Every structure is written in structure tokens, then in C-alpha cells.
Amino acid sequence: MTKRPSVIVIGSGHNGMVCSNYLAMAGYQVDVMEAKESLGGAAGVFEFAKDFRAPGLVNAAYGLNRKIYKDLKLSPQSEKAPKKIDCVALDVKGEHLILTSDGVSGHKISETDIGAYKKFKKEFTSYAKALDPLMTDRPPRLKNMDRKDKKTLARLGWNLRFGLGTDSMREFLRVGGINIYDVLNEYFDSRHLKAALAVDAVMGQHMGPRTPNTVLTYIHRVWAQTHATSELSTGKDILQALYNSADSAGVRFRPNSRVRRVLVEQGRATGVLLESGEEVSASIVVSNADVKTTFLELVGAQNLDAMFCHRIDNIRCEGNVTKIFFAVRALPQFRNLDQKNLRHRLLIAPNQRYVEHAFNHSKYGECSENPVLEITVPSLADPTLAPSGFHVVSVSATYTPRAPKQGWDNLRTVFLGNVLSTIEQYAPGFSENVEASKLLTPADIGVNYNNVGGHWHHGELSLDQSFMMRPVFGASQYDTPIEGLFLCGAGTHPGGGITGVPGHNAANRILEFGGRV
Amino acid sequence: MMRSSSIKAGPDHVDFKEVLAPTPFQDRVDSYSLTQDWASWNGYKTAKTYDTLASEYFAIRSTCGVMDLTPMEKYRVGGPDALHFLNRLVTRDISGLQPNRVTYVVWCNDEGKVLDDGTIFSLGGGEYRLCSQHHQLDWLLISSLGFDVTIEEETHSIAALAVQGPTSYSVLSAAGIQELNGLKPFGMINARVNGIECMVSRTGFTGDLGYEIWIDPSNASAIWDAIFALKEQGLFDIRPTGLGALEMVRIEAGFILPGDDFNTAETAIRADHDRSPYELGLGWLVNLQKCYFTGKRALFAEFARPIRRKLVRLSIEGNKPPKDAFLYDRKGGGRIGTIKSCVWSPILKTNVSMADIEYDKGAPPKQIWAEIYYQKELEWRATWAQCRLSIKPFWVHQRSSATPPQKY
Numbered sequence: 001m002t003k004r005p006s007v008i009v010i011g012s013g014h015n016g017m018v019c020s021n022y023l024a025m026a027g028y029q030v031d032v033m034e035a036k037e038s039l040g041g042a043a044g045v046f047e048f049a050k051d052f053r054a055p056g057l058v059n060a061a062y063g064l065n066r067k068i069y070k071d072l073k074l075s076p077q078s079e080k081a082p083k084k085i086d087c088v089a090l091d092v093k094g095e096h097l098i099l100t101s102d103g104v105s106g107h108k109i110s111e112t113d114i115g116a117y118k119k120f121k122k123e124f125t126s127y128a129k130a131l132d133p134l135m136t137d138r139p140p141r142l143k144n145m146d147r148k149d150k151k152t153l154a155r156l157g158w159n160l161r162f163g164l165g166t167d168s169m170r171e172f173l174r175v176g177g178i179n180i181y182d183v184l185n186e187y188f189d190s191r192h193l194k195a196a197l198a199v200d201a202v203m204g205q206h207m208g209p210r211t212p213n214t215v216l217t218y219i220h221r222v223w224a225q226t227h228a229t230s231e232l233s234t235g236k237d238i239l240q241a242l243y244n245s246a247d248s249a250g251v252r253f254r255p256n257s258r259v260r261r262v263l264v265e266q267g268r269a270t271g272v273l274l275e276s277g278e279e280v281s282a283s284i285v286v287s288n289a290d291v292k293t294t295f296l297e298l299v300g301a302q303n304l305d306a307m308f309c310h311r312i313d314n315i316r317c318e319g320n321v322t323k324i325f326f327a328v329r330a331l332p333q334f335r336n337l338d339q340k341n342l343r344h345r346l347l348i349a350p351n352q353r354y355v356e357h358a359f360n361h362s363k364y365g366e367c368s369e370n371p372v373l374e375i376t377v378p379s380l381a382d383p384t385l386a387p388s389g390f391h392v393v394s395v396s397a398t399y400t401p402r403a404p405k406q407g408w409d410n411l412r413t414v415f416l417g418n419v420l421s422t423i424e425q426y427a428p429g430f431s432e433n434v435e436a437s438k439l440l441t442p443a444d445i446g447v448n449y450n451n452v453g454g455h456w457h458h459g460e461l462s463l464d465q466s467f468m469m470r471p472v473f474g475a476s477q478y479d480t481p482i483e484g485l486f487l488c489g490a491g492t493h494p495g496g497g498i499t500g501v502p503g504h505n506a507a508n509r510i511l512e513f514g515g516r517v
Numbered sequence: 518m519m520r521s522s523s524i525k526a527g528p529d530h531v532d533f534k535e536v537l538a539p540t541p542f543q544d545r546v547d548s549y550s551l552t553q554d555w556a557s558w559n560g561y562k563t564a565k566t567y568d569t570l571a572s573e574y575f576a577i578r579s580t581c582g583v584m585d586l587t588p589m590e591k592y593r594v595g596g597p598d599a600l601h602f603l604n605r606l607v608t609r610d611i612s613g614l615q616p617n618r619v620t621y622v623v624w625c626n627d628e629g630k631v632l633d634d635g636t637i638f639s640l641g642g643g644e645y646r647l648c649s650q651h652h653q654l655d656w657l658l659i660s661s662l663g664f665d666v667t668i669e670e671e672t673h674s675i676a677a678l679a680v681q682g683p684t685s686y687s688v689l690s691a692a693g694i695q696e697l698n699g700l701k702p703f704g705m706i707n708a709r710v711n712g713i714e715c716m717v718s719r720t721g722f723t724g725d726l727g728y729e730i731w732i733d734p735s736n737a738s739a740i741w742d743a744i745f746a747l748k749e750q751g752l753f754d755i756r757p758t759g760l761g762a763l764e765m766v767r768i769e770a771g772f773i774l775p776g777d778d779f780n781t782a783e784t785a786i787r788a789d790h791d792r793s794p795y796e797l798g799l800g801w802l803v804n805l806q807k808c809y810f811t812g813k814r815a816l817f818a819e820f821a822r823p824i825r826r827k828l829v830r831l832s833i834e835g836n837k838p839p840k841d842a843f844l845y846d847r848k849g850g851g852r853i854g855t856i857k858s859c860v861w862s863p864i865l866k867t868n869v870s871m872a873d874i875e876y877d878k879g880a881p882p883k884q885i886w887a888e889i890y891y892q893k894e895l896e897w898r899a900t901w902a903q904c905r906l907s908i909k910p911f912w913v914h915q916r917s918s919a920t921p922p923q924k925y
């Protein structure tokens with residue numbers, strides 16, 4: 001038997017899994033080293049209270065890219081999972097809005113806004129489509145371009161000019177760099193509707209609706225959703241499908257195997273040293289860990305140029321979202337909300353000013369007094385998460401700094417109180433049904449998920465940290481200054497959310513270097 | 518202690534409103550200055566000349582010149598990773614640097630372009646002093662990420678005095694330093710002069726026998742006086758020397774000056790206006806076999822390619838000053854470079870210079886001609902002068918390396 005070239009993937013997050021799948025399909029022997037006891041990174045299931053399990057940090061997966069679903073011949077997992085997850089913008093008085101990919105409905109919504117919503121979605125979906133060539137390949141270098149770089153740019157140029165058409169292109173160039181607040185004000189009257197859309201632009205970022213750049217983050221999310229497969233909707237199903245296919249392709253997963261160092265000889269990665277002291281050699285090492293961990297801890301400054309390290313060190317990756325899981329005795333009763341709508345993503349963000357005010361706190365190292373909440377009840381789609389009759393409520397709450405001025409010690413209870421009292425306004429009696437709760441601050445997420453800063457995207461998705469600048473100039477095409485070491489995590493282009501695209505792009509890049517075997 | 522870099526000014530642009538910092542020798546320097554001809558060196562008030570350029574030049578070359586070196590940027594590097602940190606900083610392998618030894622180094626940015634040159638003194642006990650031409654604190658701090666080191670700027674907390682020239686050994690011995698006879702070039706010792714503790718290194722910028730004395734600023738005047746007392750006694754001719762004389766001897770000795778002979782990587786704005794060690798003729802300082810250092814990857818790649826240009830030493834025939842002259846591959850031929858700094862060498866009786874020239878497929882041009890513009894009675898004229906590449910420094914005296922040095 002000929003020996004297949006070996007790859008070590010550091011981390012079993014969904015991007016590590018996507019990358020492993022492609023490489024195994026191309027003939028590599030892939031070993032995945034995962035520090036945690038469980039697989040799946042931020043989307044891995046874990047027990048947060050006795051007999052209650054949380055489906056990772058993920059409320060609603062952005063969506064695994066369709067191409068990946070097809071390339072890897074994945075299969076649907078659970079019957080019960082909904083095909084798509086809509087969004088319910090909760091209202092205190094019960095005048096909720098329901099937002100789908102192409103329409104909005106609700107008691108008080110005007111015909112003008114309904115029309116505007118269609119137009120808005122259509123417009124942004126067309127931007128998302130135009131940008132696709134840039135997203136699903138390595139971002140082009142602007143200096144020393146190779147054929148592929150030129151091709152990507154040419155396709156992008158073509159899409160913007162001819163795909164969008166003159167009017168849309170002009171509009172895209174106008175809004176591309178500005179903030180979502182202004183754009184939403186131009187489109188809509190309903191304050192409530194505007195806020196619901198703004199949340200998608202800012203959730204996970206150190207940005208408020210008025211922060212420039214928030215149109216791009218919104219497009220990022222729309223792009224992910226537009227190109228997502230509808231066969232796998234939850235994070236858990238996506239991971240299960242990826243795991244099954246990797247497993248049958250011969251990928252070996254090693255949980256409880258924290259990598260301490262990437263072994264580097266003469267500027268080349270030769271394998272990894274595990275925390276246990278074991279050395280495992282490989283011809284290619286791929287890191288799914290965040291970028292700071294990868295370079296500053298695993299590779300180490302002594303193997304890298306000083307300015308490169310400085311750039312890595314300066315990546316902004318302070319998380320802003322706190323996760324709260326509630327084990328509840330009964331389904332929450334939101335005022336005037338049909339139970340079947342609990343399967344969707346429920347948002348608490350009454351208007352854009354509310355969101356901006358919530359953000360203001362975090363600018364000054366405080367937690368929002370009135371946080372923005374995204375709530376799901378994952379146990380509806382996956383009853384295995386809770387004992388029968390019970391449920392799991394998963395909340396992503398923003399904004400909370402990773403390192404608040406006063407420290408997290410006392411703030412935990414204070415913030416949990418803020419979250420509960422906020423929910424209570426919309427679903428009176430919610431607190432009484434809470435059996436247990438678990439709060440994970442960005443600091444906790446950083447530690448538990450081995451992700452420096454605990455950021456949603458392993459680093460802000462700001463213009464200066466996007467495309468050919470993601471994660472930094474000098475490592476933006478998945479290969480790194482260390483020969484044989486590649487990046488495949490959310491810290492790379494095109495960023496986080498459960499999409500699998502960074503893992504896909506990285507695998508392509510590795511195959512460009514190493515070829516199929 | 519960090520000093521604000523706002524008091525920095527280019528040597529040729531001293532604004533009259535700008536307050537130049539005094540060095541600890543300022544009293545003495547001032548009282549010896551007949552010309553009151555000042556320049557800014559890293560923000561310090563520094564003498565360009567004291568008396569006449571010729572007398573200062575010949576003091577260094579024939580007797581003993583004393584120069585206030587305090588403005589040279591000095592950094593103290595300590596901590597468990599100090600040696601690692603320095604070895605990752607510089608292109609040369611300094612892992613074998615012994616205590617009480619000094620070594621000449623350059624360091625580069627990620628692209629392998631030179632940021633500055635300087636010397637590293639191993640002070641013993643894992644402590645080092647890094648001296649540099651330009652302010653480097655920010656680069657040192659950037660480079661310290663991931664290393665357990667302490668970096669302290671000590672430009673103002675250490676006073677330094679160069680004592681250079683054929684009689685420097687005799688002068689310092691007469692001043693009471695007995696241990697100098699065994700001190701080899703690039704070595705250093707701790708000594709006492711009139712009871713004042715000092716560190717003496719056998720280092721310099723002149724290509725001749727010479728020493729540098731490192732002391733606490735509070736002892737600056739006392740050391741100066743102890744040395745010049747020997748002159749008062751009529752034992753030796755000792756003269757304070759300024760930046761003008763230094764410029765002459767350093768070109769003769771073939772030492773490059775970052776910022777003058779080439780754009781440092783930090784100041785170069787346009788592509789191709791920065792220089793690698795290879796392009797500065799400092800390839801001998803680059804060790805591609807040692808541990809990783811900043812710029813290694815880039816230099817590895819550059820090493821594999823034929824060199825495209827080089828900073829070289831050129832002597833130029835005739836006596837017309839070839840200042841800023843363009844260089845051509847033959848009389849009236851294609852332009853291949855420029856002269857960066859030049860001086861009429863009184864001791865060699867020729868023009869010597871540092872010049873940046875293009876190489877063709879890794880080889881120097883077969884001929885090099887300078888087109889020199891000069892004035893005669895207010896009338897501009899042009900002439901051609903042939904140039905010769907000099908592999909070795911133009912002038913290095915064997916006494917600069919003899920141990921023990923001879924007494925003159």
C-alpha cells in the first residue's frame with residue numbers, strides 16, 4: 001500500500017470538517033486534532049445543565065453553502081428540522097412581524113413597507129450574488145497577480161457591471177461603505193422592521209447600526225443565506241452530515257488532543273506537538289483555530305517576521321455576544337405569538353435607536369442595560385436536547401464586552417437579570433419556568449472554545465479585515481508564511497457563521513499547492 | 518524611559534526655534550567650540566566642527582580625537598529571552614556572542630530591507646546594549662511580541678565618548694586604564710579613570726585604533742577633564758572632533774551610514790527605494806543557516822537571484838569633488854547610479870565615495886564614469902572622471918587590530 005500524504009487539521013470546527021472532507025476526497029490521510037472533548041467547535045453539542053444539552057453557540061446557522069453540500073454529497077439528517085428558519089421580530093404589545101427571505105407580514109405593517117421589503121431583499125440578494133465569485137475563492141492579490149487572481153477579479157467586475165446592471169451597480173457602490181441605519185431609513189417606515197434587519201447587520205460585531213461598514217456585514221449574511229442549502233438547516237445537522245461523510249472518507253478525529261505547537265523546521269511545517277507531549281508529523285498542517293492562536297501560540301513569533309506578528313496581534317477580535325441557555329419547564333409564552341412560530345428566530349430589538357443605545361454601553365466597557373436578544377428553542381427541532389416535557393431556550397445577547405470595565409464577577413448576575421427582565425416584558429412568566437441557566441460571556445467563549453477574544457467571526461468583519469486583508473495581508477490566501485501551514489477557520493476570508501466556505505476555499509488552495517493524490 | 522521623538526530633526530534642517538537637547542558633555546563641548554557650528558544628531562546639540570575640519574581630521578588620523586557619542590541611540594535589552602530576541606532581530610548569528618564582546622549587526626523589516634545598523638554589546642548576566650544610528654524603540658517593541666524581554670531606552674542615561682586615533686591607547690593608559698593592553702578589537706572591559714567607573718570598548722567608526730568610553734552622565738565632565746588634562750600637561754595632542762571629521766574618516770574606513778548612503782526601510786516611500794543587506798554589500802552579515810529572523814524568508818529568496826544593485830566603495834580619479842554625481846557605464850553612456858556620499862581623503866590623496874550602482878545579471882559594470890559638475894570662478898563646468906571599485910575599505914590601519922596596541 002502506498003503511503004498517502006498526511007494532513008493534520010487543528011480543530012474540528014465545521015470549517016475544519018469541511019476542509020478535511022475535501023482533502024480526504026482528494027486522497028490525503030487526514031487527522032483532526034481537537035482540543036475539546038467534543039467535536040464541532042462553536043457548533044458542537046454540550047451539556048449545559050444536568051440532562052439539558054445545548055446545540056453549541058449557534059442559534060440559527062447562516063447555512064452551509066450549497067456547493068459544499070453537493071461536492072461532498074452530504075445527506076439530510078433529521079426529518080423534523082425545518083427547511084428554513086424565518087425571523088420573528090417580537091413586539092411588547094404582541095404586534096409581531098414575521099420576516100422571510102422574500103416577504104414581511106404582521107398586524108401593523110403598511111403596504112408600502114411590504115413592497116419596500118420585497119425590493120430591498122431583491123436588491124441585496126442581487127449584491128450577494130454579484131459578490132459570490134469573490135466569496136467562494138481565495139481573495140485575489142492585487143500585486144503579483146496570478147491567473148486565478150485575475151479571473152476572480154474579472155468575474156467580480158463582470159458580475160457587478162453586467163450582473164447587477166447600471167442602476168444596481170451604482171446603488172451598490174453608493175451603499176457599500178455606509179451604515180445600515182441610513183439605508184434602512186431610506187427604504188422603510190416601520191421602526192420595528194428596520195431594527196429587525198439591523199440586528200442581522202450588527203450581531204456578532206463590535207458595531208452598531210450607525211457604524212460604517214454595517215451594509216457590508218449585512219450583505220455578508222444575506223450572501224451566506226442566499227447560497228445556503230435548504231437540506232441541512234441546523235448547526236447540529238450540518239455538523240453531523242459533515243462528520244458522517246468525513247468518517248466514511250477515512251478522516252480520523254482525535255478529541256482531547258490539544259495542539260501545543262506547530263512543528264517548524266527550516267520555515268516548513270512538519271507536524272504538530274500535542275499537549276500530551278506526543279509529536280505527530282504530517283506533510284501539511286491546516287489550522288482551524290483562530291488566527292492569533294495559530295500564529296502567536298502554535299507557530300510562535302520566533303518563526304515569523306516581526307511586522308507580520310504585529311499585524312496578527314492587532315487583529316480586532318473582541319467578542320460582543322454572550323450566550324445564555326435556559327432549561328425550561330414549559331415553552332415560553334410570548335404575548336400573542338402562535339406556538340408554531342417558536343421554531344423561528346425571535347428577535348428583541350424594537351427600534352434602531354434601541355440597538356444603537358445597546359451598543360453605546362459596550363463602547364465604554366459596559367454591558368447593555370437593554371440588550372438586543374436573539375432567541376431560539378432548539379429542543380423543538382431536536383427533542384433529544386431536553387428531557388421530555390422540558391425545553392432548551394438559547395439566547396444570543398448583545399452587547400457585552402469581553403473584558404468589561406468592572407470585570408465579569410458581579411456583572412454576570414446583573415446581566416443575566418437584564419436578559420431575563422427583557423424577555424419577561426415579552427413573555428411574562430418566563431422566569432418562573434427556568435430550571436437552570438448557563439451564561440457564557442465572550443471571555444468564557446474564548447476559553448471554552450479556544451478562540452482568542454471569543455468573537456463570532458474569529459475577528460471583526462470590518463472592511464480593513466476583509467477580503468485580501470483577512471486575516472492580514474501576507475496570509476490572506478489560506479497559505480501562510482510557514483510553508484505547508486494553511487488556515488481554514490472563520491478568521492479567514494470570507495469570515496464566520498456556519499457556511500463552510502472558509503474550509504472549502506482553504507481546501508482548494510491546498511490542492512492548488514499539493515495537487516490531488 | 519522613553520523620549521519623545523519630536524525633538525528629532527534631520528542634521529541639515531536645524532530649525533532655529535528648535536530646542537536641541539544638551540548632552541552631558543555640553544559644558545565642555547561648548548567651551549571647546551570655536552566655530553559654534555552645530556547640528557542636530559538625534560535631537561541632541563552636536564558639534565559639526567570645533568576648530569577647523571583639517572585639524573580635527575588629522576587629530577583622528579595622526580594623534581587622538583575625542584568625540585561626544587552620547588546621541589547615538591542606546592537600548593538596554595534584558596530578560597530571559599534577550600539573546601533569542603536579539604537573534605530574531607538581526608541577520609547575523611549572535612548566539613555565540615560572549616560577555617564583554619561587541620558585534621556589528623544590521624536588522625531588516627519583513628521584506629528583508631535594512632532598517633538600521635548598529636552594535637550589540639554583551640554586558641554579561643544576560644544583559645545587552647544595542648546601539649543604533651536611528652531611533653528604533655518602536656521597532657524593538659514591535660519585535661518583542663512573544664519574547665520575555667525588557668527593553669529600555671538608555672540614550673540619555675549613558676554618556677559615551679569616543680577616543681580615537683594612533684595615540685588613543687597611550688592616552689587612555691596615561692589616564693590610568695591599565696588593562697587596555699590585552700583588550701582586543703570588539704572587546705570591552707570595566708575600568709576606572711580617576712576613581713570613576715567606566716566601561717571601555719575597543720570599537721569605533723574610524724578604521725584606526727580607538728576606544729569608546731561608556732559612563733554615567735554625572736561623570737561626563739570628569740572623564741572629559743581627565744583626558745584633556747593630559748593635553749594640558751603637554752603629553753599628547755588631543756582634540757575634540759565633530760561630525761565633519763567623523764564623516765571623512767568613516768567613508769575612508771568604508772562604514773556605511775543608514776539614512777545617508779541608503780534610505781532606511783522605514784523612511785523609503787517608493788518601491789525599490791529601500792535596500793537589502795546584500796544590496797548594501799553587507800551579505801557577510803546575513804546568516805541564512807541560523808534560526809529564523811525577521812526578513813529571512815525574503816532574503817532567502819533574494820539570495821537565490823542575481824543581485825540587481827549594490828552600494829559600493831568607489832574611488833574617483835582627479836580632484837574635482839564628485840558630490841551627488843551621476844554614474845555612467847562609459848563616458849556619455851547609460852546611467853547606472855549615483856554617488857551617495859563622498860569625501861576628499863587627505864591621507865589617500867584621492868576622492869573616495871559610497872555609490873549606489875546597478876549590477877547587470879549579478880555582475881558590476883565593467884567601467885564606471887562619474888559626470889562631475891563643478892564651479893570655477895562662479896562658472897559651472899562638467900567633466901568626466903573614471904571610478905574604481907574598491908572591495909576593501911579605502912583605509913584601515915593594521916594598528917587598528919594589533920593587540921597589544923603599539924604606544925605612540
Ligand SMILES: Cc1cc2nc3c(=O)[nH]c(=O)nc-3n(C[C@H](O)[C@H](O)[C@H](O)COP(=O)(O)OP(=O)(O)OC[C@H]3O[C@@H](n4cnc5c(N)ncnc54)[C@H](O)[C@@H]3O)c2cc1C
Pocket residue numbers: 010011012013014015016033034035036039040041042043057058059060061062063257258259260288289290293298319321322323396445449450451454455456457458488489490491495496497498499
Ligand atoms: C456567541 C456566538 C454565537 C454564534 N451564533 C451563530 C449563529 O447563530 N449562526 C451562525 O451561523 N454562526 C454563529 N456563530 C458563529 C460561528 O459559530 C462561527 O463563525 C463558527 O463556529 C466558526 O467555525 P470554525 O470551524 O471556523 O471555528 P470554530 O467553530 O471556532 O472551531 C475551531 C475549533 O478549533 C479548536 N482548537 C482551537 N485551538 C486548538 C488547539 N490548539 N488544538 C486543537 N484544537 C484547537 C477549537 O476547540 C474548536 O473546536 C456564533 C458565534 C458565537 C461566538
